[in-house]
Amino acid sequence: MAVRVQEAIFDPGRLLADFTKARQSTGGIASFLGLVRDAHGGRTVQALTLEHYPGMTEKQLHAIEAEAHRRWPLLDSLIVHRVGRMLPGEPIVFVATASTHRQAALDACAFLIDWLKTDAPFWKYEETGEGGHWVEARASDKMARDRWQS
Amino acid sequence: MAVRVQEAIFDPGRLLADFTKARQSTGGIASFLGLVRDAHGGRTVQALTLEHYPGMTEKQLHAIEAEAHRRWPLLDSLIVHRVGRMLPGEPIVFVATASTHRQAALDACAFLIDWLKTDAPFWKYEETGEGGHWVEARASDKMARDRWQS
Amino acid sequence: MPLQIRYFAWLKQRTGVAAEEIDLPAEIKDVAALKAWLGRRHPRFAEACAAGGIVRCAVNHDYVEDDRTLLPGDEVAFFPPVTGG
């Protein structure tokens, strides 16, 4: 189990390779990688800046990760989220889960990214050709999170 | 879109890194990696050999991939499956999907691995401490596939 | 009662400060009352609170509702719905 919040760009391939090493008993590894898109809502995106709440971010991510381990038989998990300014095509977030059962790995990975999107204190500021603005939360993210309620 | 069936071992990190390159418009990439487990049904697994049906394998994988693209707005996808003899901890299969929408990427990735497990002509032969045997199909794989029926 | 207040994202632009240390009058006992009190210092914060559902609150790094009782030394943060991932 690990949570990392960092400004530095990361190499998703390297993260997956490291996460995969020496897994003799792991049946499956699911992962999700979020990237900065060059367009959003019909506007060209020149850069994205992620603000966060240091301290609360780590606390919430650890809580979300612990919840995933409570719900599914996971052998390991990893959440890496960047903050600061980044350009289109750059990675923002990487989530990986390992389990002996593929369904547990897949479900837990989807759960982590859904909950992270609604519960971790990050805010996106977009720079477009028409100036900068804070990205608004989407109702669909809230719905995606709520389907995991039990 | 790409399908590869190969004997050679692959590096999942390298596959994800290559799949991620130059994706300015991609919002999310989901992936699943299947690994050889060192135990199965209470027995120690020393090696796993994947037999397949050359020609039909590729045809079925392409059909499954096309079905995923028909169901979800995918920008790209990749299926890599090994055949031949492999050892615990080695990768067997890697599936990746790219979409502007994370839910499409996640769902299509789960769909691909579920359908692949029931529709692609691969057969596992396990070598254990008690000799070798063909792995039996699991009812749960059939159920996982059937939940995608519409 | 001494409290640490923090604002994030566009709420920070509404108040003009990222953080402030305040000494709360004794009659202000919960988050709802604190929001009203802060609204008198920062009219544009009051506006955002009035809009409904767009100002979230955390106390000591945990999400709380408006009825959360405040204690001396609490770190209280206000921010819009999150948009990470």
Next chain:
Amino acid sequence: MPLQIRYFAWLKQRTGVAAEEIDLPAEIKDVAALKAWLGRRHPRFAEACAAGGIVRCAVNHDYVEDDRTLLPGDEVAFFPPVTGG
């Protein structure tokens, strides 16, 4: 009618051959009849077919049911439920 027959996984061990070219009598018209006919050549293949639900069939690389009509030159494969991934 000339046909290519292929067997995979443990069915191949039951028949003792991976592939065979056969010349099918004219009265054998579909997969069901072919299975019965092959069962007379390979008693342990007949056993597997009798067990029900564990012998799958593909013609020219597509899954088919027992009522699939056979055509000259078809490649017909028999195998157990798949276990890849």
